[in-house]
Amino acid sequence: MVDERRKSPRIEAQSAALQINNQLDGSELGTVANLSIGGLLLISNRELFQDGVLQLSILALQHEHISGGEIPIGVRVLWSAPARSPNQHWAGLEIIDIGPDARSDLARLLDHLQQQSG
Numbered sequence: 001m002v003d004e005r006r007k008s009p010r011i012e013a014q015s016a017a018l019q020i021n022n023q024l025d026g027s028e029l030g031t032v033a034n035l036s037i038g039g040l041l042l043i044s045n046r047e048l049f050q051d052g053v054l055q056l057s058i059l060a061l062q063h064e065h066i067s068g069g070e071i072p073i074g075v076r077v078l079w080s081a082p083a084r085s086p087n088q089h090w091a092g093l094e095i096i097d098i099g100p101d102a103r104s105d106l107a108r109l110l111d112h113l114q115q116q117s118g
Helices: 100-117
Strands: 019-022 028-035 039-044 053-059 070-082 089-097
Touching: 019 039, 028 053, 028 100, 039 070, 053 089, 070 100
Parallel strands: none
Antiparallel strands: 019 028, 019 053, 028 039, 039 089, 053 070, 070 089
């Protein structure tokens, strides 16, 4: 069962095609399904393990209001489950580390996504 005690509402982000990369090796982990200031739902091409800590980048190259086209974040894997598609997994990630500039970029991206959806 998914815990619905989120601190901030999630915004649908699949249409924005935001890619997530591992900062340590540059590998692509998947795409963002939904996003908030406190976390995200990732559609991953590999299984992630609960309580794992990762350094990731949200690639937002087509969003000119994001400095450098990416937002670096540190996350903790809250849960992971196989998706219905082969070789895909859902993962709930909590943002546990984000710098002030990255937080501002994320807030601008969320505002942009909110405007697009509503």
